[in-house]
Amino acid sequence: MLHNQIKRDIKQCYENLGIQLDNFIPRRAQNYLVAEIAKTLAGEYHAKHRMLVAEAGTGIGKSLSYLLGGIPFALFNNKKILISTATVALQEQLIHKDLPLFNQIFPKEFSFILAKGRQRYCCSHKLEASCITGGDQQVALWEEKPKKSDLDLLKRMQKALESQKWDGDKDSWPTSIPDRVWQQIVADKHSCNSGMPKHRSCPFSKAREHLEKADVIVANHALLMADIELGGGIILPEPEQTIYLIDEAHHLPQVARDFSSAAASLKGAANWLEKLNQSISKLAEVADYQKAGRFQSALSEAISHLIPTLRQISAQIDPAMFNKDGVYRFEHGELPSWLEEEAKGCKEASKKAAKSLGKIHDLIAERVKESEVSPRLGDQALAESGFYLQRLENLEKVWLLMAQPNKDxxxxxxxxxxxxxxxxxxxxxxxxxxxxxxxxxxxxWSRAAGSILVSATLRALNQFDYFCRQAGIFDKDATRFLALASPFDYQNNARLVIPAMPLEPQAQQFTDLLIKTLPEYLEGEKSSLVLFSSYWQMNQVAEALKPLMKKNQWELLVQGEESRSLTLKKHKENCKKGKTSVLFGTGSFSEGLDLPGDLLTNLIITKIPFAVPTSPVEEAHAEYIESRGGNPFLQISVPEASKKLIQSAGRLLRKEQDSGRVVLLDRRIINRRYGKALLDSLPPFKRVIEYT
Structure with missing residues (x-):
């Protein structure tokens, strides 16, 4: 049961919110969401599986809801809060706006912090080693000989770090740091060694100390996955002590898939393995030959297998088998027998190499800790061995997965x-x-103290099933599901117009039809966004309509011609001046684009956003579903299109007073059997369906 003290704290927050915000209007849907989050976390629906999945439409106030429902419960029960997002924009909103506001209205003190992965921090050992002049080690790990400007930058960074004028965070350095430079000094799990003399002053180590003390941590999905893939509790708090507030939750399955994937080149790997082979003796010497001798031999033996094998695999690949995108996919994930055998050998050799180099790396770290080697020599050796160890571990992951037999x-x-x-x-x-x-x-999910997943688009075709399959939510009976409609007045403030188009988007002449039709739906509108399914089609239409735009004194802003931020800035300036402004964009403009009020009143969607399964993963997934007698179009393409269409339509109304229309130039939503389900999953716009 929810403790009375938590109820009082939430109630006090609401009262304070009304005082703090002049225009605050309590919303029924928001109040309900807050109550359901708190009751779920308290175990009122299920004692062990404390999970809520909530689709909350635009305007409900999702972030404030999960702060109100989550923080009072977590602090009372001595748990950590981890808010995970998919975008930097939402992280910044939480850190700079939502959490400071909540800190003002919450009756108790709490602390919050933005968490970043190791890759955002420099390693003080690597930085010092990179600044040492007069030795081959200095340039050993660079892909090419460093420029003088690169070395000068490293020295300035070291000086700033030592004088505490810089905290080692890449994002806080005043200028852009080239990737080639950052890769030499970036922290990694091998350079982060608690036994190292500079560990306590290490930028990432300091950041970890702040994380451990914070009550609320804001991270992104990638960092969350990185932590749980390491076992949980390594970078972020332990899952068993953490309540997860997963915002933009519809992105999590894709991020999880990316983290479970692996890739490595053949000749590229052989080349860096050769460099490692040349450094083994030097590293073993720093580690102490007596102790490192057997690991040195094992590492050399593994590399002597890997280098010729990787080159031999490359030589056996037939260039004619690749498609026009330069990809060859193994059907049903099954390798030819020769490659299966080579994969097994590479798996064992890369595992042996990684384990052996790991032992040498540990011996060097031990000697540095005991001051048995000079810091200069030890730091350089650790930086070099850590660099190669990371590459070997990735190589091991690739061949482990390649050699893994398909399960029944x-x-x-x-x-x-x-x-x-x-x-x-x-x-x-x-x-x-x-x-x-x-x-x-x-x-x-099976380890978390509580999990709250929210997004404006979690359902596909008005069902949570598709998301649950993707996200691993199998215990549906124990999970609380909510679908909360937006408070916006769609019927009176917005129309969905489906014109009587003579052609469907798959027709060859559809691009020409768009060139002819679009001006009719842009006429008389001051702020328009046109969403296309492909860059090619968008650019074709833009090129054809530029003369007309110029003649009508409409400004056309096309995605990709300038940066996203500059494009949107120009659009906002046009609207402010009362000038007609037309934005052309593709899929990335259908999500996360916030153009309230007069910044967008006319949204045109050229086609239902069906994704063609062109990536190897998508093709393989479709193939798998077919092999089980399923229909990949109905099981993947239609649900995905439903989500994307909802996201696209969601660009129109961003605030309660907004108004306008959505024009969908795709008659399949009327003519096809799946169309009704897509149409019914959209917000309840007033519908205007035109017929010839």
Whole structure:
């Protein structure tokens, strides 16, 4: 049961909110969401499986709801709050706006912090080693010889770090740091060693100390996945002591899939393995030959297997087998027998190499800790061994997944080879799971103290089933589900217009039809957004309509011609001046674009956003569903299109007083059997369906 003290705290927050915000209007849906979050976390629906999945439409106030429902409960029960988002924009909103406001209205003190992964911090050991002049080690790990400007920048950074004028956070350095420079000094799990002399002053270590003290931590989905893949509680608090507030939750399955994937080049890997081979003796010497001798031998032996094998695999690949995108996918994830055998050998060799180098790395760290080698020599050796160790662990993951036999139950792995974009004569081996739900359930949901998942678009075709399969929410009876409609007056403030188009989007002449039709629906509108399914079609239409736009004195702003921020800035300036402004964009403009009021009153969607399964993972998933007698179009394409169409339509009304129209130039929503389900899943716009 929810403790009375928590109820009092939530009530006090609401009262304070009314005092703090002049125009605050209590919303019934928001109050309900807050209550359901608090009751779920208190175990009122299920004592062990404390999970709520809530789709909350635009305007409900999701972030304030989960802060109100989550923080009072967590603090009372001595739990941590981890808010995970998909976008930087939402993180910034939480850190700079929502959490400071909540701190003012909450009757008790609490602290909050933005969490970043190791890759955002420099390693003080690596930075010092990179600044030491007069030695081959200085340039050993660079892809090419460093420029003088690179070395000068490193020295300035070290000086600033030592004088505490810089905290080692990449984002707080006043200028942009080139990737080639940052990769030399970035913190990694091998350079972060508690036994190192500078560990306590290490930027990432300091950041971890602040994280451990904070009550509320804001992170992104990638950092959350990185932590739970390591076992949980390594970077972020332990799942068992954490209440997870997952915002923009519809992105989590894709992030989880990316984290479970792996890729490595063939000749590229052989080349850096050669460099490592040349450094083994030097590293073993720093580690102490007597202790490191057997690990040195094992590492050399493993590398002597890997280098020729990787080159031999590359030589056996037939360039004619690739498609026009430079990809060859293994059907049903099944490798040819020769590659299956090579994969097993590479798996064992890369595992042996990683384990052996790891032992050498540990011995060096021990000697540095005991001051048995000079810090200069030890730091450089650790930086070098850590660099190669990370690459070996990735190589081991690739070949472990490549050699893994397909299971009798569940989806196979997607496996494919891609032509390297960097080297004409090289290939990249890639592996990805098709479904990650079981992994999320095992590593996160089954361990968490509580999980609240929210988004404006979690349902597909008015059902949560598709999201549950993706996200690993298998115990539906124990999970609380909510679908809260937006408080906006769609019937009176917005229309959905479906014109009488003579052609459907798959017709060859549809682009020409768009060029002819669009001006009719742009006429008389001051602020328009036109969403296309492809860059190619968008650019074709834009080029054809530019003369007309110029003649009518309409300003056309096309995605990709300038940066997103500059494009939107120009659009806002046009609207402010009363000038007609037309935005052309693709899929990325259908989500996260906030143009309230007069900034958008006319939204045109050129077609239902069906994704063609062109990526190897999508193709493999469709193939798997077909192999089980399913229909990938109805099971994947239609639900995904439903979500994307809802997101696209959601660009129109951003605030309660907004108004306008959505024009959908795709008659399939009327003519096809699946169309009614897509139409009914959209917000309740007033519908205007035109007929010839």
């Amino acid at each position: 139950k569940g989806a196979p792995l997607a496996r494919w080879i891609e032509k390297s974009p960097d080297r004409e004569d090289d290939y990249i081996i890639e592996v990805s799971p098709l479904e990650v739900g079981h992994r999320l359930d095992q590593l996160l």
